[in-house]
Every structure is written in structure tokens, then in C-alpha cells.
Amino acid sequence: MNLRPYQVTALESIWMSLQCEQAVLLEAACSAGKTLLFSKITQRLLAENPSFRVLILMDREILVSQTHAKLLTIAPELALSVGIVCASVSDTKTLHRPVTIASRQSLINHLGRFEAVNLIIVDECHLMAVPKEGQTEPPDQFGAIIQTLRGYNPRTRLLGVTASPYRLSDGYIYGDKNVKGALPYFETVHHQVTVAELQAAGYLAPLKGKTIVVSDLASRLANVSLVGGEFNLGAISNIMSEGIHIRSAVEAWKEYASDRKKTIAFCVTIAHAEKMAEAFNSEGISAVAIHSEQDDLTAYANMEALKNGDGKVFCSVAKLTTGMDVPDIDCILMARPTKSAALYKQILGRGQRIAPDKTDCLILDLVGNNSEFGTDLDRLKVHYKKGATVDGKQVVKTCPQCEADIHPACRVCPDCGYEYPQADFEEAAKPDMVDATYGAEPPKRYRVDGMYPSLHTSKGSKKKLLRLRLEMENNISGSLWLCFSEDGYTGFAVEKGQMLWEKITGRGSYPLGAEAALHWEADFKAPDYALVDMNGRWPEIRDIIYDGTETPPAQEIPDYDDIPF
Numbered sequence: 001m002n003l004r005p006y007q008v009t010a011l012e013s014i015w016m017s018l019q020c021e022q023a024v025l026l027e028a029a030c031s032a033g034k035t036l037l038f039s040k041i042t043q044r045l046l047a048e049n050p051s052f053r054v055l056i057l058m059d060r061e062i063l064v065s066q067t068h069a070k071l072l073t074i075a076p077e078l079a080l081s082v083g084i085v086c087a088s089v090s091d092t093k094t095l096h097r098p099v100t101i102a103s104r105q106s107l108i109n110h111l112g113r114f115e116a117v118n119l120i121i122v123d124e125c126h127l128m129a130v131p132k133e134g135q136t137e138p139p140d141q142f143g144a145i146i147q148t149l150r151g152y153n154p155r156t157r158l159l160g161v162t163a164s165p166y167r168l169s170d171g172y173i174y175g176d177k178n179v180k181g182a183l184p185y186f187e188t189v190h191h192q193v194t195v196a197e198l199q200a201a202g203y204l205a206p207l208k209g210k211t212i213v214v215s216d217l218a219s220r221l222a223n224v225s226l227v228g229g230e231f232n233l234g235a236i237s238n239i240m241s242e243g244i245h246i247r248s249a250v251e252a253w254k255e256y257a258s259d260r261k262k263t264i265a266f267c268v269t270i271a272h273a274e275k276m277a278e279a280f281n282s283e284g285i286s287a288v289a290i291h292s293e294q295d296d297l298t299a300y301a302n303m304e305a306l307k308n309g310d311g312k313v314f315c316s317v318a319k320l321t322t323g324m325d326v327p328d329i330d331c332i333l334m335a336r337p338t339k340s341a342a343l344y345k346q347i348l349g350r351g352q353r354i355a356p357d358k359t360d361c362l363i364l365d366l367v368g369n370n371s372e373f374g375t376d377l378d379r380l381k382v383h384y385k386k387g388a389t390v391d392g393k394q395v396v397k398t399c400p401q402c403e404a405d406i407h408p409a410c411r412v413c414p415d416c417g418y419e420y421p422q423a424d425f426e427e428a429a430k431p432d433m434v435d436a437t438y439g440a441e442p443p444k445r446y447r448v449d450g451m452y453p454s455l456h457t458s459k460g461s462k463k464k465l466l467r468l469r470l471e472m473e474n475n476i477s478g479s480l481w482l483c484f485s486e487d488g489y490t491g492f493a494v495e496k497g498q499m500l501w502e503k504i505t506g507r508g509s510y511p512l513g514a515e516a517a518l519h520w521e522a523d524f525k526a527p528d529y530a531l532v533d534m535n536g537r538w539p540e541i542r543d544i545i546y547d548g549t550e551t552p553p554a555q556e557i558p559d560y561d562d563i564p565f
Contacts, residue, residue, distance in 0.1 A: 001074060003040075004203065006193055007033055011040055013191040014159065018119070020491070023158040025125070025174055025186040027165050028193040029377070030349030031204055034161045035070045038121045041159065043075040045119060046098055052118040056101045057145065059127045061088040066325075067123065068101050085110060104141040111145065116152035120145075125160030125185075126342050130170050133181040146185070160186060163349060164342035164380075169229030171384030176461065179384055195352070195377040196440060204352045205330075209363035209436030210256050211370045217245075218368055221337055230339050237269040240335055245366070246279045249335050252364050252433060253313065254283070260362060262306070263331035265315045266347050273315040276335065280313045287313040318343075327353030330361050337367040341380045344373050348438075365436065376440040376535045443531040443542045446472040451504075451526035455514055456481075463488045464514040466497075468504070470530055470541060478532060478539040486513035503527075503544060 003011070010026065014037070017024045028034045042054050056067060064086040072079055083094025085102035093106070095114050100107075107114065122128060122142065129139035138144040150156050160173070165186075171178030174186035198204040217239070224235045239245065249265065257263060265287075267273040273289045280287035288311050290302045306314045307326055313333070332351045338344060351361030363370075373380045449471045456467040466482040482497035483489035489497075498510040501517070504524050511517040527544035 001036075003036075004033070004201070006197060006201070007037060007040075010037055010191050010193055011044075014041060015044065017190040018157050018159065021157075021187075021190065022155075023160070023185045023187070024190045025160045025165060025188065026162075026191050026193075027189045028161065028163060028191075029195040029198055029204070029352075030163050030346070031353050032163075032193040032198060034123065034163070035067055036074060038123070038159060038161055039067075039071045039074040042071065042099060042119075042121070043078065046078065046081070049118070050098075052098070053115065054099045054119045054121065055107075055117045055145075055149070056099065056121045056123065057104055057107065057142065058102075058123040059104060060124075061086050061103055063123060064089050064101055064103055071099070071101070104145060107145060108141045111148050114149075117149055117156060118153065119157045119159060120149060121159045121161065123161050126162045126164050126167055126173055128160070128173070128185070130167060130173060130178065131183045131185075133183060158185060164345045165189060166341055166380075166382045166384075168340045168342070169384055171382060176458070177382075199439070203354065205354050205358055206360045207348065207351060207363055207438040208360050209365060209370065209375070209438060210252070210433040211363075211365040211368070211436040212248075212252070212433040217337075221368075226339065231337060233268055236337060237272045240268050240337075240367075241272045241275050245335070246275055249276060249333060249364075249366055250279050250283055250285075252366060253280075253285075253331075253333060256364060256433070257331045257333070257362055260312075260331035262309055262326075262329050263313045263333055264306075264329055264350055265313055265333040266336045267315055267317055268336045270317055272335070273317055276315040277313070280315075285313060286311040287315060289315045291317050326350075328355035328358055329353070330358050331364065332361060333364045333366065334369055335366050337369060337372075339372070339383065341373050341382045344369050345377060345380060348377060363436065363438070364433075370436050374535075375436055375438045377438065378440060379535050440533070440535045443533045445529050445545070446474065446476055446532050448472050448527050448530050448544075451524065453518060453521055453524060455518055461488070466514040466517045468524075470527070470544075472530060472532070476532060476539050478530070478541045480541055480544075482514070482517065484511060484513045484517065486516075503546075 010028065014024060014026055018041075026034070026037065028037065038056065042056070045052055045054060056071075058064060058067065064084065068082065068084060068089075071082065078099060081098040083097035083100045084090040085093050085095065085100055085106045087103075087106045093110055094100070095110055100114075100117075128142040131139050131143060138147050146158060162173075165174060166172045169179070170182060173184050174188055175184070176182075178184060195204060199206055220239055221231070221236065224239070225232045227233075253263065265273075265276055267276050270289075270291045270293055273291055277287040277289040288302050288305055290299070290306065294302065302314070305311050309328070329351050332347060334347060348363065351363065452469045452471070454467050454469070456465045457463070458465065464484075464487045466484070468480040468482070469477060470480070471477050480500060482500055483493040484497060485494050501510050502508060504527075505520060506525070507520070507523065511520070525546070527546055529545040530541050531543040531545065533540040533542050
């Protein structure tokens with residue numbers, strides 16, 4: 001099997017990380033070939049270590065079947081070495097083979113007879129609950145399985161694979177960008193395959209969109225109670241099932257998407273999906289509802305209709321967000337508001353697969369999800385209460401400009417003067433749909449007016465770092481970070497810091513610690529310009545430029561989101 005260049009790079013990166021890290025996280029965009037990647041890791045591990053055992057763990061039975069088929073396609077020599085533990089896939093629970101593909105729901109009942117493994121692979125690992133301080137028991141079945149198997153073999157490695165490494169309300173599933181008291185399994189993202197990278201190489205279909213917030217919808221949603229951080233589905237189903245919203249969906253599709261071959265409409269509940277399908281059919285537009293309450297024959301027939309194109313619009317709840325292989329979807333109609341960045345990204349991912357005669361996928365956002373999360377799929381706005389206790393009570397918030405901890409009620413940061421925008425839910429009575437552009441704006445060049453070094457202590461790990469704050473034109477400020485081995489950092493984090501150190505000082509020798517580095521402040525030379533990425537919640541410096549000459553691409557400063565602070 002011929003691998004794509006980014007897959008070769010990803011495999012080597014993951015393999016090297018597994019040699020020295022107990023828990024490794026791969027973030028790979030939809031359609032990057034996540035199953036292929038962890039199947040190749042499994043194949044290589046067993047080829048080099050025939051006595052080893054691997055557990056591939058997942059949340060849904062449909063993923064168990066698909067993973068089994070993909071693994072045997074990639075590594076047919078493992079045909080007699082793979083066992084399945086999933087009640088809905090196989091009546092026989094094969095527990096003792098070198099590779100086990102299991103659903104968490106089934107394996108949890110057989111842990112007492114399951115042997116130790118050397119590698120646990122968790123597909124869609126954002127579905128794992130994040131442990132919290134003070135918890136005496138694992139937070140979910142995933143946690144119970146991991147804890148039990150690490151008890152058998154403390155050196156067991158964990159490989160998490162996901163397109164969306166964040167959880168509703170908890171924040172990110174790695175590092176300390178999450179609620180207070182979170183103890184995630186992963187320290188950082190060890191390798192990332194981005195949407196932008198795949199689109200540039202022609203492996204993903206581009207997205208284009210129209211977005212709207214239906215009259216008074218935003219203000220009504222603001223009053224809907226949240227359950228576990230997500231909208232109360234019953235309440236928003238009642239809102240979205242009203243005639244005005246159903247008609248708006250149909251009319252928007254007729255105006256903008258009638259030439260599209262295959263549309264998925266994501267709805268709130270089964271009742272909402274059924275009403276949506278009825279409304280389309282009443283207009284002479286062939287529509288089918290697909291949901292979990294349909295009997296097996298109906299569900300099979302409707303899924304076949306979707307795959308074969310026997311219909312124009314397919315109305316679903318959550319059944320089509322993961323585990324679906326229908327690449328020719330060329331329109332997504334979002335009729336479900338959500339607070340989950342992961343769900344939003346999964347929904348958009350259904351339209352990003354490439355297919356013959358498909359040039360792009362049209363996104364019709366009828367509920368304001370684009371505004372909630374942004375349209376750069378590599379840098380979505382992930383909402384969580386950073387200064388919150390485990391019980392959800394917010395105690396501090398972090399200024400997005402200078403990162404100072406301030407009181408939640410402050411509208412202006414007392415340290416840097418940053419003003420928090422006021423929420424504005426006012427909408428026009430009959431708003432028009434406007435264009436939505438998906439993807440990131442390229443970094444912009446700004447003049448640097450000053451560089452200010454300081455010692456910084458990570459709030460989570462308490463490790464020290466050297467912070468270089470750049471003040472730039474247009475009142476823009478951003479920070480660069482240098483990590484050192486003496487302060488507890490290893491690997492790529494230190495390499496990044498050393499590369500930056502050579503640029504700002506011209507010195508080849510890299511200090512061991514942040515305090516020692518600060519003694520060389522007299523040698524620091526402020527750059528003339530900085531390339532700044534303005535797509536995120538605050539400015540992020542991507543490169544620094546001296547004497548008006550841009551450094552070669554190989555010298556570009558990598559994304560510091562990967563550093564575990």
C-alpha cells in the first residue's frame with residue numbers, strides 16, 4: 001500500500017514518541033487516514049516484537065467492524081492474530097490473540113480474563129472522560145480498562161487518535177488548557193495532521209458556506225438551559241421544530257443548494273429529523289430521515305439510499321457524525337445548534353471527503369455555529385471555564401492578551417487594558433444569509449516596537465519558562481516561549497527553544513534553565529518584524545524577521561501550542 005507523504009511523516013513521529021512517552025496523542029483531521037495510521041503502527045509493533053499484544057479500543061460497534069476490515073487489508077498476515085470483543089459484531093469473545101479490537105462496553109465485562117497488553121490504541125479518544133483531582137475511581141469505562149491494564153503492565157503505552165482533541169466543558173484533552181483540576185492522559189499533541197495541510201495537497205474537498213442566525217434565535221438559545229455543558233436537547237428541539245425554522249431550512253436549501261447532489265441535514269432530535277424530512281418531501285424534494293429508532297431493515301434501506309444517491313436530503317441526528325464512509329456528500333445543512341466544538345468539527349468533516357465530480361461542499365449554517373466556533377477548522381474556539389473549580393464555579397479568568405489571571409467580573413484587564421467585547425444577540429427581523437469562508441487567513445507582518453523578556457511559571461506544571469513579549473504596531477502584542485531541560489522540559493519543546501535562542505542572540509550554546517538564560521538579556525536582539533497569526537483567540541507569533549529580511553522557511557518558529565504549558 002502506497003502511503004501519502006504526510007502519513008509517512010506521521011508514522012515515524014508517532015513511533016518515535018511511543019519509544020519514550022507513556023501516552024501519545026495523534027490529532028489527524030477527518031479523512032487523514034487515522035485507522036490506516038494506527039493499523040500500520042500495530043503491524044510494525046508486532047513485526048518487530050512478535051510476543052507483544054495490542055488492544056484497539058473504541059466506542060461504537062460500527063467502528064469495530066470497519067477497523068477489523070481495514071486492519072486486515074493493511075496487514076493481511078495478521079488475519080489469524082486478531083480477536084473481536086464486541087457483542088453486536090461477534091457472539092464469540094476472542095480474548096487471547098495478539099491483537100484485540102473491542103468496544104469499551106463489551107471489554108469491560110471481560111477484564112478479569114483479559115491478559116496484559118503492551119499498547120492500547122483508543123480511536124476517537126476525545127470520547128474518553130478526563131480524570132479529575134480527588135476522584136478515587138476511573139471516570140468511565142475507558143478509564144477503568146486503562147487503569148486495569150496498566151496494573152497488569154505498568155509500561156503499557158497509550159496511543160490516542162482523534163480529529164478533535166477537546167471535550168465539551170472540559171476543554172482540551174491534553175496539557176493544562178482545560179478546567180481546573182483536570183488530569184488528562186496526554187501532556188501534548190505529539191503529532192498533528194491539519195485540515196489546511198490536507199486541503200493544500202488535494203486530499204480534502206474545500207468548504208464554502210452561507211451562514212445565518214434566524215430571527216431571535218440567538219437570544220432564545222441564550223435562555224436555554226445546559227446539561228453537561230451542552231444545550232438541553234428537548235428545549236432546542238422544540239425551538240428548531242417550529243414551523244418558522246423548518247421552513248427556513250427548506251427555503252435556504254432551495255435557494256442555495258438545489259443543484260447539490262447529496263445533502264445531510266443535521267437535526268437536534270429524532271422528532272426534529274422526521275419533521276424536517278416531511279417538510280422537504282412536501283415541497284417535492286426527496287428526503288429521508290436516518291436515526292437510531294428505525295428497525296434494521298428501514299435503517300439499512302435508508303443508509304443504502306444515502307450511499308447510492310436515491311434521494312436529495314438525508315435528515316439525521318448524530319448517527320452520521322462518525323463511522324460513515326460516504327465521500328460524495330456535497331452539502332451540509334446545520335439545523336442543530338451545539339456547544340461542542342468536537343461535534344461541530346465532526347459534522348463539517350462529513351463534507352470534506354473527496355469524490356469524483358465533487359469540487360467542494362456547501363455548508364448552510366442556520367443556527368450560528370460558525371460564529372460560536374469560527375471557520376478555521378485547525379483552530380476552533382474551544383469553550384471551557386479555565387478558571388473554574390471541578391464543580392464548575394468560576395473563580396478566575398485569563399486575559400487573552402497578556403494571560404493575567406483576573407476576576408471573572410472584570411470587563412477591562414487591569415494589567416494590559418484589554419477590553420472584553422460585550423455580547424450582542426440582537427438580530428435583524430429578516431436577516432439575509434451571508435458568505436462564510438472556511439480556513440485560516442495567512443499570518444500578517446507587523447513592525448516590532450519592543451521585546452520584553454521575563455521569567456514565567458506555568459500555572460499547571462509549575463515549570464519555569466522564558467517569556468519574550470513583543471509589542472507591535474496597531475497595539476498588538478504576543479509572546480514567544482523558550483523551554484529548557486533544567487526546568488523539566490524534554491524533546492521537541494527544548495529544540496524549539498534552542499532554535500529561537502539562536503535567532504535572538506546569535507549564540508550557539510543553549511542555557512540549561514530559564515533563570516540562566518535571563519542573565520544573557522543584554523545579548524537579546526529584538527526582531528524588526530513578526531509574522532503574526534490572527535486567527536485564534538489571541539495573536540500568535542509564527543516567525544520573527546531581522547533587518548527586513550524574512551528567514552528561510554526551514555527556520556520558521558513552530559506552533560507553540562504543542563508545548564505542554
